[in-house]
Each structure stands twice: as structure tokens, then as C-alpha cells.
Amino acid sequence: MEDKTVLLLISPSKIKKSMKIGDSIFDALIDMNIPIRSLCSGRGRCGHCKVQILEGAKILNYLTQTEHELLEPEEIDQGFRLACQTKISNGPGTITLALTERSIIHTQCLQLEGSTRDITLKPLLKKIFLKVPPPTLEDIRSDEERLLQILHKQSGIESEELSIKFDVKIKLSEILRCSKWEVTVVLWENQVISIENGDTTDHIYGIACDLGSTKVAGYLIDLKTGAIMSQIAEMNKQVSCGEDIISRISYVINGNKSRLNHLQNLALSTINEIIKKCCEKTSISYEEIYEIVLVGNTCMQQLFLGIDPVYLSKAPYPPTLSRSLNLPSKLIGLNSNKNANLHIAPIIGGFVGGDCVAAILASGMLLSDEISICIDIGTNTEIVLGNNGGGNAVSCASGPAFEGMHIKYGIRAAPGAISSIKINSNDPDDIRIRTINNDKPIGLCGSAIVDIPAELLKAGIINEFGTYNRDLETELKRLRKGKTGLEYVIAWKKDTDLITDIVFSQADIREIQKAKAAIHTGAALLMDIMQCKEEDIDHVYLAGAFGCYINPESACLIGMYPEIPQKKIEFIGNAAGTGARFMILSKDQRNFSKIIQKKVKYYELATHPKFQEEYISSTLFPHKDLNRFPHSSTILKMNL
């Protein structure tokens, strides 16, 4: 039989893979761990998985209807196809393809820093150096007892409370003798999890990790000083199986159990790579890492533990777990000492997970009797309102629009992304843009995506319903008819690194309206159920990578969240990461995370009777009820 194997080559990287007739390019890219963009998990809906066929088009299927709809004619001319639609139709042969900047998920400019309040260093993990008395005929205690009794004396922990991990017990006699009875015990809570030869009390490290659906941040912490030794952020490798949580859940549901394992392994491998880099930067070995604290949203935490997320996707969306948990890190396979503890933060409810608990912890909002609202903006936006008496939390499916997705030219905050825009109200064809790294523009990142509607509003190019003003089409060069309606040109092709203009379409504005309405609705209903007005709120904590870069003036003009004076707004950066650090640094903080979980009630937005009404009102710019946005109304010259 003739060999019909087809060789797939990725240019210019030289990565290759053999394929057979019927195989899809999309599946092949996922198998190769190439982070191809996709919102629909390869179901031909989002049009993000563009690849350029350089060689071998003849052995592929013809362009599908979907591709004709989702690709621009220029793109088709240049050999672009959607990877999910493209299959091998005959062989043998070779396919060479190029991946463009926009078809690959890039490492973002990831937020690592977080503003912190001061906490007292009091880790659960301790090292204690001991000189253990060797056995004599007069002292015939077991090795276990002689170790625990001297440890009791030095730690002050009751001897009965102390224990030794089984793995350590097995080798205990040998360790004590090999180290000539001078050892350092590693104590986690009241359990000896490891024993080291000699005095190693100077070396005690932990990893705090914020496992986001898009980005993962890791901090290597010196538990003796509390210092951050190194910090690394990486894209979550799971992105190759779906850019948001819902697509990843679909990815699992539409396949077999091995897909759950695959997602678990991708998260694990992302974190292990972070730990590896943190250790390499500091010459610290895995063996010296004895604890890892991980926070993430409910779905991320469950996937990381290998829990099937299917039930999270079915009403009423109950999580499997909600309490915090500790388990041996080796059960999961993390780069660490083999006896290290892995701590997973508690979950509040729904998608409001350990990352939100950590953000609340970092903000300190539950420590004061002043009322605060914490908004952690992401693909899912978590909003918490409350004070030391307790609070409520909601999760809003704000979608990834502010992260550059669902927006035709949206990209993540990578070099070349347009990050801010000003439109000259007197001459709306005159605009100023700024890009990350001052590179030639390749797309729009979140902060620009907030700026654009605000600027279009101020210039009167769109109205409060977010609709382009048709009357200006002839007047303005930048406003024109596109394939799907009016669109505004942000950058002309000649000024970009793309083969097309960068435009902002009517559909893009609708996406922003949906996203900002989701967030504002969450905040407004939270305030409603807690009978709290804008003026009652003393602090607004804006968290999340994105939260740090947006122009709050623009956010306020589009009505992204309730209108509260800017002086009350505080950007707290990667608050989830900061909270994870607090948990590893202090037993009190970790205990407080459990109190947060108890004091903050999850509220399921969909059950609020005003949900639909509020959501629709919130789609207007800034809002249907202008009384709630007096400042923005004034600037936009709208009549109250």
C-alpha cells in the first residue's frame, strides 16, 4: 500500500509532525503544544485560529463556508486558513505553514507586583536545628520519641501534638545516625515532614502561585525573611485547549477522560516551568522548597486537582470542593521537595474561587469597618462588597473582551499592542495612539479597548446606545462601512505591522457593552442586596493584571463600574498573587482566609429579580439611569 503520510512543518521554527488523511491542522497544533488562539475549541465559530499555508495547499481540503465568512478577502489571497477547518485531503506530501503574531497566544506583559499591606511573618513551615541525644543503655527511647521530645522542648509544641510523616519515619534511624544526631527538622504545622543533615535552617523556601485561566504567576519566597527571591509569570499552557474557562470545560466534555488529564498536565507543566525558572534565577534547588500555596478560580483549582469540571458548567453550577486543602505536592507532581505540602485555598462559591479569597486577603477589606468593593477584572470578574462584618461576592461572566478577545483586532498586552488612544474631539480623524514598547501596532489591548468607546462617546461618534452615528460616515475618513456594518479605523495598514487596517467595528462596541454591563450589573446588584449606595463605599480596590493599566477616567465614562470618586479607587495589582504570598508567610493569614470564606457569601447573580433589567440598563453608556453617573454625564454633556 502506498504511504500517504503527510509531513507538517511549522515555519520558521522547524517543528514538525506527521499527519494522515482526515487529520485537522488544529488538532495537530494542539498535539504539538503550540498555543494556537481559539475561543471555540476548534468548532469554527471564533475565526481566531488563522494560519498561513506556505506550501502544500493542494493536499488540503477546499476553503469551507465558515472560512469564507470569517476570513478577509486579503487574507484568503495570502493563503490564510482557519486551522480548525483545514484538513489533509490527500497525501503524501508536505505542508509548511506560518503562524502569525495574532494567531499565537503570546506571553502578556503580566502583572506580578501587587500592593501589599504589612503582615507579620509567621509561616506554618519552620526549620528547627536539633542536637538529638543518642541512645544509651540508660536512655532506650525509640528514635521517634527521642526526636519528638527534644523537638517539643525547642518548639514549645506539646509532644502529643507532634508527629512524623510516614516517609520520614521509615528512614528515621538512618537519617539520625548518618547526620551524627545533629539534624534540622522541617516542621509543617505540627508534623515533621523532612529531616536534613546538620544545620540547614538558613534555607527554607516556598512557592506562592496564582493559577489564572490566562496567566500564571509564581513567587519564590524565602520563608525565613519573607522576601520574594524571584518571580516569574507564564501563560497558562491550557490556553491551547480554549482561551476561557467555558471553552476548556467544553474541551473536556466533548472528549474523553484523557482530556481532563491533559488539562491537568498543562497546568502542572506551566507551574513546574515557573518553579524551574524561579529556582534557576536564585540557585535554589527543588529540594529546598517545602510548601506551595496555590490560588485560582474554582475551575482552575478543580482542573489542577484533576476534578472533572462538567458539573461546574451545569446550573446551578456547584463546585465540587470549597474548603481549603493540604496534600503532598508529590501526589500532583510539582517541582519541590518530595515531602512538600501543597495548600489549595478555599473557595467562596460558583466561580468565585481561591484567587478571590486571596485578593480579599491582600486588600485587607475585611479588616476594617469601612465598606469596600473589590473588583478583580478578568475573563470572569469577581466582585466583593463588604467590611469586617462580612460581605457578598458575585462572579460576572464579563468575558475576555478586556483581555483583547472577541474584539476583531484585540490582542493581549504584548509588544505592539495599542495601549491608549486619544481622539481629538474637534477633528475625530485626528487620533493619537500609544503602543507597548513603541512597536508598530499589531492590535488593541485591554486598556485601549476601554479608551476607544470612551473617546468615541466624547467625540460624539457613537451615542449612549453604542451605535455609530451614520451621519458622520461621509464626514469622517476613519468611519466607514465594513463587512458587518460601520467601523472606525484606529490605524491605517501602512502604519501597522499587519496586512489590514486596524479597525473597531460596531460588533466590537457591542462586545464592550456586554462586558462592561456584566461587571456593572454585578456591582450594582451586590449593592442592591446589601442596600449600599455609591456614596456608602469608602474604598474601591481594582485588581487583576488588566485593572492596573486602564485609564479610570475612560472606565468611568463607559460605566464599567459604579461611579465612585477617583480618590477612593486603589489599584492593587495582582492581588491574588499577593494573597497567596500572605498565606504562605503567615499562619494567621491562612486562618483568616478560612474566615473570609465563611464571612463572604456567594450570591448567584442569575437569581436576582432585577438581573435582566439592570443588565440591559447597564449596556448603555455610561448607564440608562444617568443619576447614578452624574460626573460622567457632565463630561459627556448628557442631560440628567
Next chain:
Amino acid sequence: MEDKTVLLLISPSKIKKSMKIGDSIFDALIDMNIPIRSLCSGRGRCGHCKVQILEGAKILNYLTQTEHELLEPEEIDQGFRLACQTKISNGPGTITLALTERSIIHTQCLQLEGSTRDITLKPLLKKIFLKVPPPTLEDIRSDEERLLQILHKQSGIESEELSIKFDVKIKLSEILRCSKWEVTVVLWENQVISIENGDTTDHIYGIACDLGSTKVAGYLIDLKTGAIMSQIAEMNKQVSCGEDIISRISYVINGNKSRLNHLQNLALSTINEIIKKCCEKTSISYEEIYEIVLVGNTCMQQLFLGIDPVYLSKAPYPPTLSRSLNLPSKLIGLNSNKNANLHIAPIIGGFVGGDCVAAILASGMLLSDEISICIDIGTNTEIVLGNNGGGNAVSCASGPAFEGMHIKYGIRAAPGAISSIKINSNDPDDIRIRTINNDKPIGLCGSAIVDIPAELLKAGIINEFGTYNRDLETELKRLRKGKTGLEYVIAWKKDTDLITDIVFSQADIREIQKAKAAIHTGAALLMDIMQCKEEDIDHVYLAGAFGCYINPESACLIGMYPEIPQKKIEFIGNAAGTGARFMILSKDQRNFSKIIQKKVKYYELATHPKFQEEYISSTLFPHKDLNRFPHSSTILKMNL
């Protein structure tokens, strides 16, 4: 090259193995898991590993000096060799060998029953049937929380105290839905270790196991009723690597780490076989077994856990562990539910291990203010003296003489073993013997080994120093000169199933003297350090398989333990097994085992200043100080 492989055949079983030049028969038998007898682990010292070469003698090495010393001329004539001395010297060829009754370690008539006191059923392991409310939009708790809250209501255990084992958490959502929210949780202490579909509360079982160095007893217990469903005893397969603890430790020390694993696996396989048989007898599946309680002496417990026993063999002999421990049974690999708990009993000190704690528990001696002495006779004899105020324990290396070893014709209590002897004092050539199963005699078991010196003493054939009366040699047919001195013929060849007479040699008497002196010394010094006289003791508990069959009159005459009126002596059988059952049946009993461990102090006999003196005095029959044996002295007509 010529193939020099030699085939080893065991007759009549047809088991075979290929061997090569230089290989020893002893090692080959161990590899084949044949329980060949050996006290010296194949070092040519004990002479127990006799095999009869039926075919192929020419391809073996010549008889060694050791064999000429340890084998009888008749045995050499009939082709007997010591397996450890016999090696393949050339090949190819076939060796056929027969193993005699005496060269194989037989399953003894193993003691399973133990007298019990009444205890209240209150196992740590419980099953609770729950109807879990499914999630609704109004009840969006996590699956974890909804399960634990209803469990809290039904169990009365504080919700905060309850937890779920990690393995169960992972599958929790699926289990709840597959069982339509009607589940039975398996609760160990406050942890959910398993969840079963529907109501399975009627099926809850555990295994209590006494891991002896020679025999292993297992009990399958219905934890709902406390009933013993089945009980099985097997020889400990470790016996093939050494009959007593010291030989097994030597076996490990003289080899590499794989020997430790081998011993661990042999114990595991013995217990797994017991569980298998228990389950087969009752049609109970491994899945229904959720807890295993194991007791054994210190060395047995350590070997079972894979702890190197080397330090136990070096003064001052500290055990590695002494506290009780719980671990997942699957870590060891026991036949049970994969989430079952394995509980290992606490250790008192030295070789006084969990089996002794269990025996004390079974005896109830620490519950009363009356003073008791508990003697658990075995290769190591543990003695405990005390009352509810506490006690002391010692371990005596009494050796395996009473188990038939180190005694030329000693065997274990198997069919054909002589179990009791009476000598007619008026005609010491007239003796009456009884054998197990009334089979033709093949050797002497423990109870006979105690009877013989007592009878010889009464008949005046030996004196108080245990020395044969030379003057009687001409007078008595049964008293004659043997290879190593005088010997007394217990059974003539014609009446036995052997090819020699069954005799009791001067050396055998010396073995008994050493063994009984060890036990008496332990008891006497314990009484000395606690300033307790024979008359202060209210109860004597004799435990151990052997303890049940001996004639207490004979034991008293030879001075095996302090002379205490027979009415105070109680045989409590396999008390270790009974104690293990108590631990699985009752949380209170298990807690009490920890109190026993704290209240009973281990005393290292060797450090007692009178140890040597007392030991030498105790080698006399019944003792040097006849004032301590008034009753025996009267019967033996000795002058006080």
C-alpha cells in the same frame, strides 16, 4: 559453549528450578519459597536444613566438615545433606531431592482463640447512610459542604472536624450524582474515606492481625456486630529467611537492601493470603474491608513497614518508632479497599512491641488494682508486671527451644509431634507418650519439651543442675552415651516415623535450662525492681500459642516462672490477636492501648545489677534458691 544448566527437582511435588555451577541448594529453596528450616540463615551452624538427595549426588560438592559434624552417620548413609553446604559442582544434570517432615517448617497447630473480657462495640470505622439534598439555585453549596453538613447532622460530629480524603474528593461530584444523592459514607474517625452507592451500612468489615515471627493470625471482623466472621492462621513466610528475629536481622544485614524488601514482601504476602482465605470463606470482598489493625513485636512491625532492623540489633537496641500509626493500607499493598486505614499498634520498648500492648489490653490487667503478671511465651518472651497504677515490661531472649527449635528432635506442634510424656518413677525405662493426632512420633513439641526435664527430675535421672546421672547409665536402657554425651531415648526408632531414635540429649537439657532461666530471670527481676513478691501477685496470665498447651505442673517443677499457686494462673491464648480485635472494635480500647504504652515502662534486663547472678541461679531446676519454690521442692523431695 556447552550448556551446564542443572535442573533441581523437588520430590514428590514436581516443583523445579534451573541452577548453575556454584549455586547452593539452600538459596535455591529460598528462591522457590520453600520454607526450609534454618536458625542460622544458611551459615552452616544449626544443622536444620537437611535434605535427602535422591538423584544427582555426583554433580554436587563433597560433604563438608560441617556436615560430618552435624549429620548422623545413618543420615549420611541415606543421602542426607545440609542444603546450605551443598552446591552444584558440575553440570549439566538433574538433582532430585526430598524434603523430610523435619526439614520443612510446618503449619503448626496455631492458636487462634483467646479468652476475652467483654468490651463495648464502638469502632472508629462507621458507615452512615445519607440522603444528600441536591443543589438548586437556592442551595448552591459545594458538593463537599452539602455532604459534610448532612453528615454533621447525622453523626453529631462538628462540621469543622469532618473532612474528606483526597482520593474521594476528586470523584465526589460524580459519585453523588451516579448514586442519585443516596450514599453511604465510610467514616474513619472524622474523615470520609469512601462513599458507596446506596445503603451499604450492613457491610462493614475489618481485619485484626497478629503478625508473629513464626505464625500470623488474622480475624475478619464484622464491625456492625463485633462477630468474628472467619479466622485463619498461617506460618509467617519470613521463616524461610531465618526462624527467629535475630536470624532475620542477620539476613538483612548480610545482604543488600533488596533483602529488607524481600522480608517485607513475605510478611505482606502472608497477611494477604490470610485476608484472601478469610474473604473466600465468607464471600466478603476486599472492597468491603476498610480497616486493618496489625500488632507484632517491634522487629515484626518494623520489617512490615520496611524499616531497616539493623539498629534493633545493636546495643542499646532502640526501636525506630514507638507511637501507634495510621497509614493508607494501599501504601503497603494489603488486600483491602483502596482507601482502607492500616493501624499499627504502639510499641513499649526494645522488642516489647504492639503484640505485648495488645496482650495487656486483652488481659485487662491494667484495669484492676490487683497485681498481675502477663507472660507471653514465644521466641521472645515478653513479661509485664503491674496493675492500674502502671507497670514494667521486659523482653527475654528465651529462644525458640519451647517451639521445638535448638532441640535435636524438637519440632513445632504439628501432627506426629510428641505432646506429653510421663516417666514411671519406679521404672524410668517405662514411659508413656502422647502425640498430636495420635500419629507415629516424628519429634518433640513444646509441651513435651517442658514435660521431659520435669519427668527426668522427678525420676532422679537428672539432678538440679540438669545433669544426667551417670550412675544410671548401666541401669537404664533408655539412658545411653550419644555423640555429644549422655542422652535419654524418648521413642525407639521402630515406634517412630523416623530413621533414628528420638532422644533428649544433655545439650537439649542445657537449651531448656537457658530458655527457662531467661524467662524466670525476666520475671524475677521485674518483681525485684517493683519490690513485689510471689505472694503479692493476684493473677498470672499465660499467653501465646505455646502457653495454652503446656502442663503448668511441669512448668512449675522446672522453674519456668515464679512459683505462684495454680489457681491464680489463667491461660489467655492468643492474647495479642484478641487485643488486636479489641483495637478494631473499639475506639476506647484503641485509646487505652496508647495509655498502656505510656503506663508500662520498658526495662532493659541487661542493665539490672543482679542479672547475671539471677540468670545463673535460674538455670538450676527449679532454682538455686529453693525458698522461692517451696511447692516444687516438696514434690521433687529437695531439701529447702
